[in-house]
Amino acid sequence: MSSEDYEDIWDIVKKSVQISRQEFDELVEKIYSKARNFLTKRAAAMIVARNLGVDTSQIAYTPIVGRLLEVGPVKKSKSASGETPYVLFTVVNEEERIPCVAFGEHHVSLLRQSEDKVLMIRKYTKAKLRKYTLVKVTENSIIEILDDSKLPPITDLKPAWADSLKFMKENRGAWLVKVLVIDESTTEYFACPICGKSMELQDSEWVCPEHGDVEPEVEKVWRYVVSDRSGTFPAVYFKDPPEPSLLDRLVVLKGYFRDDELYISKIYWVSEKEAITFGE
CATH class of the missing domain: 2.40.50.140 (Nucleic acid-binding proteins)
Structure with a gap:
């Protein structure tokens, strides 16, 4: 996703606020024109979304789109509030392999039924480990299954x-x-x-x-x-x-x-x- 692309931000805004696409684009252009040396169009859209009262935490990181390459066995993390199931998994697209971990029964169940499907992951965080960075999908994160046409078949994805x-x-x-x-x-x-x-x-x-x-x-x-x-x-x-x-x-x-x-x-x-x- 380029620095000029903010379709995912618009998708979130239109579900939360009564505003037309034209009005939203005009607000983005207004913010962008005031500080174009320090902003991309995407950053301007984030500011507009924030000013409209939309939770921008879910768009801090660009959404990840990739095919589900693998899902590991279900494990459980223990805390004072109880046990939470989690799985390690990997998604792959035309550019890279992305190691991830997902917590929560809903995400675990969805992933275990979605081999090779195209996923979009939003509202995630990242954890830096010694050898690589892990995408962390919490119970508040969003995983969506997209239409299969969004990416080539997994056999055509070189990083796989x-x-x-x-x-x-x-x-x-x-x-x-x-x-x-x-x-x-x-x-x-x-x-x-x-x-x-x-x-x-x-x-x-x-x-x-x-x-x-x-x-x-x-x-x-x-x-x-x-x-x-x-x-x-x-x-x-x-x-x-x-x-x-x-x-x-x-x-x-x-x-x-x-x-x-x-x-x-x-x-x-x-x-x-x-x-x-x-x-x-």
Whole structure:
């Protein structure tokens, strides 16, 4: 969003104050003309909004628009008032990857149902950590789901892509990557019927790490060996693949590493033919 763009400010003003767009633009131009050496049009619009009695705290930072690349497991922060659920998540657009954290049941529920969707985040703050800055979405922040046409598909967003499997392994978080599947097999596991995560046997009871003691379901897990120019790695996929077999096929996937194993979270594309054939 440029320094001259203030559409988001107008959207907030028109919901709070009885004023026409022409009147608002005239007020912005009046403020801007008085101090153009120190103001952008956006800053002038913020001053007008403030003078009209609109809460400008939600527009201090430019709204973030991006596709939801990943959402981490639900965790809880404890305070004197009780426990608040929160998740780490990442959005990506045509320019950057943006690490975020969201607090509150509403935001957590929305994010966990919105993979790859276009989001607009407003009224957020920022927390500077040692290695990067984290966007902090509080219970007072606003997350909106926008029309899918607002951004290109996630596979067309360069910051979502890893250069290689080795790069993925060395950099935390979920990435898109193109690989060749050189081996595949299947096994079964006990899964949580709510979230699908693998369950653990504790004191003769099957326990989900997120939902606790629930009756497990038997699910199939696909195990692959994937390769690119940087190396060969084991991979695991807990969903049904788009094709009965991915062996010797090129695949575009999203995933993340746990130690030396790649956890595949989504498969976007599979080549129509085997990339490697023998006897030709």
